[in-house]
Each structure stands twice: as structure tokens, then as C-alpha cells.
Amino acid sequence: MSSDSQEYVIHEYRRGFSRKTVSSIREVPLTIFLNGREVVTLLCTAKYPEYLAVGFLKSDAFISSPAQITDLTIRDEGDRLTAEVETCHDPWKDRVMERSITSGCGKGTNFGRNVATISKRTVGGDVRVSPEQILTLAKELHERSTLYKTTRGCHNSSLCTPEEILLFREDIGRHNAIDMLCGQCFLDDVAVDDKMIVTTGRVASEILLKVVRIGVPVLASTAVATSFSVELARKTGITLIGNIRDDSFWVYNDNGRIIGF
Template identity: 50%
Template sequence: MATDHPFDVLEYRDGVFRAARVRAIREVPLRMVVNGRELVRLMFTGAHPRFLAAGYLLSCGLIESARDIATLDVEEGPDALEARVALRNSQPRAHALSVTSGLGRVLAGQGQRLRTQLPLAKGWVDPAAVVRLAAELHARSDLYRLTRGCHNASLCSAGEMLLFRSDIGRHNAIDTLAGQCLLEGLPTGDKMVVSTGRVASEIVHKAVRAGIPVLASTAAATALAVESAREHGLTLIGNVDAGGFRVYSDPGRLAG
């Protein structure tokens, strides 16, 4: 499924209107039905719906591992893609939905069952690698250059970008990474996420729920995100650019 769509528009430049052709990012509804009950509808680009669904369930605390999922199938419905999930030993309660700072919908109480502390191996994150990986994040973002309408996130080892995802919002991009790790059994305790976009508290919760101990963004963090990162032992890095970055929280993973 294409993640963008062409439109003929008018552009106003240098005091003159001109015809132009632009590419706009797609918004595709993903209807999540868990144990026969609709849980939520997410808007996304249409790419990697299984990974997004699994990552969303993990970040909301409805599952702890891939073993909690009996089946996860994606079908085309009349007005949306539909992710139909059967959980083994859990019947989701009728959770309230709340609006996040990214205008996404999450289950009320998300983050209440976070791990108390993330795994700690000291000195494995090279500061120069963080800067380089953030530059690579921008270099890989063909969809952003085409539409100017997406956020990007990547899963990285100490020095290599392993997975890259673009989506309408940073929430979806990070959930998709987490869901792929979950479904494919990829270890996360020695990995970091490098992303675009403001780091709000729910972004920190997603990293902690996924067991990813380092989160770096090209944008700033909110106060609650910093407090949550320090509480759970997350290395939180913000404002990454070619000249460096800001360290909001680090229990010792950064080298030097």
C-alpha cells in the first residue's frame, strides 16, 4: 500500500500563485479488535499493521510478551484495515480512552505496570554514534522529504541502525518498532531508539515497556518525560543535532 498520494494544489511564492503538484502522506484507519471487542482505531500510513498492533498492545500493558497473543490477523474491512487479536489469558476491560500530547488515543492507566528498572550495562553508548545515527535517521527519511508529513524512528545497536520506520506520528513509529521486536523475538536490552519529535511521557513509557534502555530524539523532552526516565533508569537524550545533544537522564550507559 502506498504511503503517499499526489495532489494538484496552488502554491503562493514570491507574491505569485502557481500550480504545483505535491505528495501528501496517507492516513489509513486501523481498527483493533481484541477478543471480539473493538479496542481503538489508530490512524497510520498503512505500513506494517501487525507490528503496530502488537506494539500498541505492549505499550498499553495489555500484553507482556508475544506468548500472550494467540492470534493476530490483519484484514481489509469496508472502511479500515482491521487487526483482529485473540489474547490467551486476558480479557481486556472496558478501558477509558484519553488523548495524548501527540493527539493519539491511549488506554487510561497506560504505564502503570512499567518495569521498575531497565537493564544497565555501563558505558556502551558512544556519544559520537548518537550524533551519527540521528544524521542517518534524517538521511533515510525519503517519505519526510517527499511529504513533510511524518515522524521517523529507528532501532539501533551501539553503532548500527537495525530497523527504520516512518509514520504519521512518532507514537506509531515507535510502537511499530516495539511490535516487530516482540513478534520476531529481537532482543531489546542492549538497543536504543533514535527518533524525531518531542519526547512526552507516553514516549518514555513506550520505550520502558519495550525494554529499550536508551531513547534519543532530535527534539526536546517534557518535564514529566524526564521525571519518568529518571524513575525507571532510562537514558534519555534530546535535541540531537550535528553539534551534540542534551542528556536529561543517564544512569551510566553513556561512554566518556
């Protein structure tokens, strides 16, 4: 057993009942406070909480520059985590805390404002990737997914060049895995205009919006995309790929980045 999972004895039915030991992925609430005010509670695996907290705040437009962050404290209370973020600006100014329930069953803030603002953006970047590279990166993502193989309970995301995976993150939520990548790129000043994200899980609009806000020009998933995310990809210029299998994938939007398309 690792800190990422907990073993339980259960009963399995397979032409009769028998005892079986299984691993369940760890689930811990992470409550984010911004300048002393509670923003949200995310359910996560408790891995990389600083990147997850900052990535959420960045992708939800509370912060726009690492220089705004004056203090970041993570408190681990065993059964829950707290992230206390202090900034030198007023992130609440002129902000109406509208909530929306996302397709990941989480709460998003200011969804309408996010869509209206982000859909006006155009994502640049001249990264070029071949079909063979896309299939290879998706295969490697699966091979790295040891926690998924153990628990069957997590999603995985990676920041890549066409040639290799640079960062790999896994969590119970596909949103969290993306936010961890966003937070690390944001805090570590990682250039992303020549990168791509390869991920698991359905590409709904909130996932697409996060990737647009990060500025990564290519998003590829082993699952399918919703109609709203396809429309947003075409408006913003994101190259959107889905339904990746061993030898095939779907191209929802190219924008000149897929070699041979």
C-alpha cells in the same frame, strides 16, 4: 507516486500564486479488535499493520507474551484496515477502560495505571554509546527518511546498536513508529537490553512509557522532552537524550551509558 503517498495539484504562494504538484502522506484508520472487542482506532500509513497492532497492545499492557496470541488477522478494505487479535487469556479481566487524550492527540488507555506501574520499574542494560555515535545515528535516521523528504508528513524511529541501525520505521504518528518497533521486537523475540531507540518528535510521557515497557535502555530524539518524561526517565533509569543537532544534543538523564559523560 508510491503507495505511501498521493499526489495533488495545489497552488503555492511565493510572491504570487502558481500551480505546484505535491505529495501528501497516506492516512488510513486501523481499528484493533482484541478477542472480538474493539480497543482503539489508530490513524497510520498502513505500513506493517501487524507490528503496529501488536506493539500497541503490548505497550498498553493488554498482552505480555507472544505465546498469548493465538491468531492475528489483518483485513485491508482499501480505505481502512482492521486487525483482529485473539489471545488465550482474558486481557479484559480487572481492566477499567479509562481514557486519556495524549499529547499526540490520540487516546491512551489506563494512563494513570500505566504510570503508577511502569514508574516503579528500573530499566537495565549495559549498552555504552559515544557522543559521536549518537550524532551519526541521528544523521543516518534523517538520511533514511525518504517518505519525510517526499511528503514532510511523517515521523521516523529506529532500533539501533551504537554502531548501526537495525530496524527503521516511519509513520504519520511518532507513537505508531515506536509501536511498530515494539511489535516487531515482541513478535520476533529481539533482545533489546543492549539496544537504543533513535527517533524524531517530541518525547512526551506516553513515548517514554512505551520505551520503558519495551525495555530499551537508551532513547534519543531530534526533538525535546517534556518535564514528565524527564522525571520518568530519572525514576526508571532510561538514558534520555534530546534536541539532537548536527554537532550537539541534550542529556536529560545518563545513568552511566554515555561514554565520556
